[in-house]
Amino acid sequence: MKLTTLAIAAFAATLATSAYGAGDLSRANVITVNMEMGSNDDGMYLSPKAFEFETGQAYKLVMTNVDEIKHELALNEMFEKIFVRKVEAADKDGNLVAEVKGAIHEVEVGPGQTVEWFFVPVQTLESAEITCEIPGHREAGMWATVTIK
Numbered sequence: 001m002k003l004t005t006l007a008i009a010a011f012a013a014t015l016a017t018s019a020y021g022a023g024d025l026s027r028a029n030v031i032t033v034n035m036e037m038g039s040n041d042d043g044m045y046l047s048p049k050a051f052e053f054e055t056g057q058a059y060k061l062v063m064t065n066v067d068e069i070k071h072e073l074a075l076n077e078m079f080e081k082i083f084v085r086k087v088e089a090a091d092k093d094g095n096l097v098a099e100v101k102g103a104i105h106e107v108e109v110g111p112g113q114t115v116e117w118f119f120v121p122v123q124t125l126e127s128a129e130i131t132c133e134i135p136g137h138r139e140a141g142m143w144a145t146v147t148i149k
C-alpha cells in the first residue's frame, strides 16, 4: 500500500469516528423548550415570541394550549431545517395517549391540552415564522420567529 493510500485510509477512519462516534444525537441531552398558545385582550399569541435553536441539539418543544379553543402550530420553513423524531400527547395524568412518528409539519392542540414535539435542527435558519394556521389566528398575533444557529 502506498503512503498516500494509507494516509487517506487513516483520514477516512478519523472521519468515520468523529461523524458517528457520538451515538444517537436525537435522544441525548434533550433540551425542553416551553411554548404557550392562547389569547388575551390584545388578540392571540404564541409565547415566547422568538425561539432560538442550535443544529445538532435535540429538543422537546412542549406546546401548551391555555385557551378554550383549539390552536395549531405550523412549522412552515422550519420544517425543512429539522429532523422530526416524534410528537407525543398525554392525558391529564401524564399517561401517554399517542406517540406519532414521522415527518410532521403541523400539529393541532386541543383546548387546555399539551403536546410535545421532539426534533433535532439539522440546518441553520434566519428568523422564519412559525404560525397558527387556523383562519384569522395568525392575523390576530399567533406567530413567533425561529432562528437556528
Ligand SMILES: [Cu+2]
Residues within 6 Å of the ligand: 044, 070, 071, 072, 132, 133, 134, 137, 142
Ligand atoms: Cu390559533
